[in-house]
Amino acid sequence: MKKLDYLWLILLAVGCHKQKEVLPQAPKILVGKWDWIAVEITLSDGTKEWKSLDSIPNKRGFIVSPAGVYLDWDGKPACCGPYGKFFVNGQAFFWKTGAKPDCSLVLCSYSPAPASCQNSKPQFQIDGDELIWTRCDHRSRYRRLK
Numbered sequence: 001m002k003k004l005d006y007l008w009l010i011l012l013a014v015g016c017h018k019q020k021e022v023l024p025q026a027p028k029i030l031v032g033k034w035d036w037i038a039v040e041i042t043l044s045d046g047t048k049e050w051k052s053l054d055s056i057p058n059k060r061g062f063i064v065s066p067a068g069v070y071l072d073w074d075g076k077p078a079c080c081g082p083y084g085k086f087f088v089n090g091q092a093f094f095w096k097t098g099a100k101p102d103c104s105l106v107l108c109s110y111s112p113a114p115a116s117c118q119n120s121k122p123q124f125q126i127d128g129d130e131l132i133w134t135r136c137d138h139r140s141r142y143r144r145l146k
């Protein structure tokens with residue numbers, strides 16, 4: 001009888017196991033080298049406008065390889081790049097990470113986000129060669145380099 005109880009518990013545990021969400025990796029529309037060209041700022045009257053970054057030296061963008069790996073501006077897998085779920089034009093995807101042996105030596109630091117933003121997932125709106133990256137209330141504009 002005890003064997004049946006154990007079997008019942010095992011079947012119950014397996015049946016209640018939550019399925020892991022399986023999402024595709026970065027879509028082809030995101031592949032390329034993206035140059036950071038502007039940030040959205042809020043003016044004193046509360047309106048928003050885009051501020052060009054053309055005058056800022058050494059501004060960085062990002063690269064998404066054909067394999068869907070997020071790379072730094074030099075084409076190397078980014079130790080501190082984004083991870084997890086993100087959205088492109090409303091559809092959910094996962095970043096594919098590019099493991100680097102020396103990443104374990106890097107302490108990634110991000111500016112603290114407000115509590116309401118802690119679980120926010122990046123949103124990308126892509127229209128041709130223009131991309132807007134939104135996270136919480138922060139928006140950046142990128143242009144795909146040819």
